[in-house]
Amino acid sequence: MPQSANDTSGILGLDVHTLKDLEIFESETGDASLFDFCNFTRTRGGAAALRRRMERPWSNAGRIRATQASIRFIDAQPELFTAVPSAYVSGGAEAYTQEILPALDHRSWLDFAFGAFQMWFNHDSHYFSIVRGVQATCRLVQALRAFVAQNLASSAGELVPLLQQIRALLSRPKLAEVPDYDVGAWGTWRMLRLDQVLRIHEKETITRLLGLLYKLDALTSMADATREYGFIMPLVEEGALRVRAKGLVHPYLAKPVANPVELNQESRVLFLTGPNMAGKTTYLRALATALYLAQLGMGVPARSFCFVPVERLFSSISLTDDLRRGVSYFRAEALRVKAVASAVAEGRRVVALMDEPFKGTNVKDAFDASLAILERFSGRENCLLIFSSHQIELNDHLDIAGGQIDCRYFEAVESSDRLHFDYLLRSGISEQRLGMRVLREEGIFELLDGSPGGHSAGSPTDESRLSAHSS
Structure with a gap:
């Protein structure tokens, strides 16, 4: 049964903030979005269909598997899908169905002949637009006939009903009047008779065929992206909520470092520590992006990926205050946590990623709030949480918060040279404190200690330091 536009059952819940954090449709830096990254469509309508899919990924295991099966079939036989009608053909047919042109709907052959002569004689620009539209639509029908005539018997998943619908529409008696050759040499009478069929009797059929073509184009694009980037197809599991991956990377990185993920009912919360620039935020984004792609039914950038589908995916990475609404930074953080808590309270299966939350308040409040959140989320069966923080002092209290908390960290490699x-x-928990070292490496203290045009009193110059060293 086709899904209505307002039906959200089986759809992964994504809010505006998560879409922004994961750069699904736009990037703040102006770089390519994830949509651009995955968009291998050949038609404008196919790109629109792909965007609709990416706005509403699945949360239902059966639907995800159906998309995966389609992508596997397309990936295994890509040559079959080169026969899909091109953007030129579909664009011409779509313009023809939407353009406002005079139409002849006369039943009597005499009335029709008179109307055809009048159109040809008095409205030549309209007539030639009709001719171009008829030719384009005939090419569309012919190309779809050729496509479904191929050996597609082993198609699977979403492709099966999609191909059935295309064949059923092409078999309509009126469309039998479309020949399997170019109609460019047809005279006025026959051309306008065919226009009558395509634009009056079977206009809805042509519109539906275009819609099915665009869905096919979107599926082919997802298969092309999976193959182009070397993604692996995830394993969709049943049962208690969990995500497990090996060799996970972020797809945007040219030389990524792969890492594992293990979130399950024994380790519901991952407490992530480490200095800035060490990789915490990238790790969060890599997991969220992979899970999002997996629930689209696409491949993911990992060596292996197994998951039980979630119903809500939240990220809290790039929060800001809202001056117009009078929402402070800490209030924005609290509202973000509330959105996650509301979904959990509703009994939804939730994955949430919080990147250094509670920066908008004092250290004591941030510590207490972090501990309270970790304690409560670790006890919720329907929620998996990654919580990154610089509050390494929480380590002494995590056993009290609950046994379902796994501690992991990234670190900087320290040497006499700059950090890498x-x-x-x-x-484990990171014990590195590198803030002062980073400030020194950037020469900030030297800039502030020096006086304009010279050196501060009592501060040794480079020359005096070298002299003292040499002596």
Whole structure:
């Protein structure tokens, strides 16, 4: 049964903030969005169909598997899908069905002949637009006939009903009047008779065929993206909520470092620590992006990926205050946590990613709030949480908060030179405190200690330091 536009059953819940955090449709830096990254469509209508899919990923295991089966079939036989009608053909047919042109709907052959002569004689621009539209629509019908005539018997998943609908529409008696050759040499009478069929009797049929073509184009694009980037197809599981991955990376990175993910009912919360720039935020985005792609039914950037589908995906990475609404930064953080808590309270299956929350308040409140959130989320069966923080002092209290908290960290590799990072996930809590070192490496204290045009009193110059060292 086709799904209505307002039906949200089986659809992954994504709010505006999560779409923004994951750069699904736009990037704040002006780089390509995830939609651009996955868009291999050949038609404008196909791109619109792909966007609709990416706005409403599945949360139902059966629907995800159906999309996966379609993508696997397309990926295994890509040559079959080169026969799908091109943007030129579909664009011409779509313009023809939407353009306002005079139409002849006369039943009597004499009335029709008179109307055809009048149109040809008095409205030549309209007539030639009709001719171009008829030719384009005939090419569309012919191309779809050729496509479904191929060996598609082993097609699977969403492709099965999609192909059935295309064949049923093409078999309508009126469409039998469309020949399997170019109609460019047809005279006025026959051309306008065919226009009558296509634009009056079977206009809805042509519109539906275009819609099915665009869905097919979107599915093909998802298969092309999965193949182009070397993504693997995830394993969709049943039962208690969990996500497990090996070799997970973010798809945007040219030379990514792969890491594992393990979230389940024994480890519902991942408490993530480490210095800035070590990889915490990228890790959060990599997991959220992979889970999003998996619930689209696409492949993901990992060596292996297994998951039980979730109903709500939340990220809290790039929060800001809202001056117009009078919402402070901490209020924005609290509202974000409330949105997650509301979904959990409703009994939804939730994955949430919080990147250094409670920065908008004092250290004591931030500590207490973090501990309270970790304690409560670790006890909720329907929720998996990654919580990154610089509050390493929480380590002494995590056993009290609950046994379902797994501690992992990233670290900087320290040496006599500048800091560098290996971006590898480790077990435990980071003890690194690098803020002062980063400030020194950037020369900030030297800038502030110096006087304009010279050096501050009592502060040794570079020359005096070298002299003292040499002596």
